[in-house]
Amino acid sequence: MDFERDIIEQIDKVFADAWEGGRNTLYEHEVYEILKNIGIAVPQYIFVRNYESINEKLLRQFRHEVMIKVVSPDIAHKQKVGGVKIARRVEPLFLQRALRRMERNILSLFSHEEKPRIDGFLLVEFIEYSQAIGNEFMIGCEEDLSFGPVVAVSKGGSDAAFFAKYYDSANVFLPPLNQKQSLTLANSLKIVNKFKEGGHPEYITFMAEAISAYSKLAHHYSIASKNKPKYFIKKMEINPLVITDNRRFIALDGYAEFAPANKGQQLTFSVCDSYLEHFFRPKNIAIIDVSTSPDDSDVGRVITKRMQWS
Structure with a gap:
């Protein structure tokens, strides 16, 4: 799932030029340059x-x-x-x-x-597109010292944070994902029902391709990478990634924070994805609670009731 060497060299140059210019953030056109190199369309x-x-x-x-x-x-x-x-x-x-x-x-x-x-x-x-729900997406990643890079996919646009908080939370996963895994993730999103009913199942493939490419980028330039990258992506976001009126899937804006690898930290252990899968999506759970309270206010009973409601 690694990128070709020439692609890595071109991406490294983007980071190097920004760092030499006294910045630990990328300008929008520099993010465009990285996205182009990994196969995500830009204006x-x-x-x-x-x-x-x-x-x-x-x-x-x-x-x-x-x-x-x-x-x-x-x-x-x-x-x-x-x-x-x-x-x-x-x-x-x-x-x-x-x-x-x-x-x-x-x-x-x-x-x-x-x-x-x-x-x-x-x-x-200038890209023309409808801002109707389902036409704007956000893909972001942030470095976590416990898990490595964590990637999130959600509705995009200026109201992305509001929508994620009150309507539909972001889908979070650990990269990298191959094409098959990305397609499975894309199909798990609620919005794909709109694509299927609207006669555009190809939009699901567009999303999966972008998710796979982005997840590879996030993992390669991370503290969890075994490729010894020259730079770490601390935080990166594409928002919005849109479906245009002429059926293009294109990233309109982006932001990134980074650091040279020798300035960052390396994970001191390997992340076991299978264990994390059980942690985030458990099939069974045990609750152990010790309480002298006869009512329903103790923590154990509260947790049990909430799990039953969910």
């Missing part, structure tokens, strides 16, 4: 250091509108400061003026001492 995009470098040749890959975004290590929420816009005209002079205006407006929001560093701008293909 067409261009990163420019300054807006004067935009010309007709650079813009040939864009057919319609583009998203323009500021790239800065000091701005966590780009939309809040006006750092994300839709450009309806894909013309060099128009885009140069739009980016110049964006930069000026953003910097005007900060005092001289607090002005953010702007490293450039990102031009991204």
Whole structure:
């Protein structure tokens, strides 16, 4: 289930360039570069250091509108400061003026001492899709010192956290998963019923392929990996991963935190997936409780009742 050496080298270079630039986080276009290498589709995009470098040749890959975004290590929420816009005209002079205006407006929001560093701008293909339930997904991973990397799949979009909290919690698993295992996981998601009833069972395969590729990435760059990676992914998220109107399955946004391997920690033991399966999905459970309370308020009885209700 390992990636080819040339793919690892290209991904390592993305991490290396960011680290040499004084960052332990990746910019959106750097996440795009990693996702492309592992086979997850991303929009067409261009990163420019300054807006004067935009010309007709650079813009040939864009057919319609583009998203323009500021790239800065000091701005966590780009939309809040006006750092994300839709450009309806894909013309060099128009885009140069739009980016110049964006930069000026953003910097005007900060005092001289607090002005953010702007490293450039990102031009991204504008992707049209419906935000109906089932068209947006989130895949994320986070390093856990006890289990290694833990991957979660859930509804995506701006309301992903709210939906997971109140309606349908994320599906959590330990990577890596091969194609067959990923397909089994995808079929366990409630949303696949919509795909089947809507006549699009191929969407389940799209999801499984993305889950498998992402799980391999999360495992390779982790403290649980036996491949001795140069970097560890501490946290990474693709949100949203969408189904477009023309049936593309594509990652629109991403975020990642990482650290050089020599700065992180290695697991001092091997994780046994079969034991964890019994832990997270037990078929039987024993409850041992010692209490002098004659009523139903002691912990053992409470746990037993809750298990019966579930």
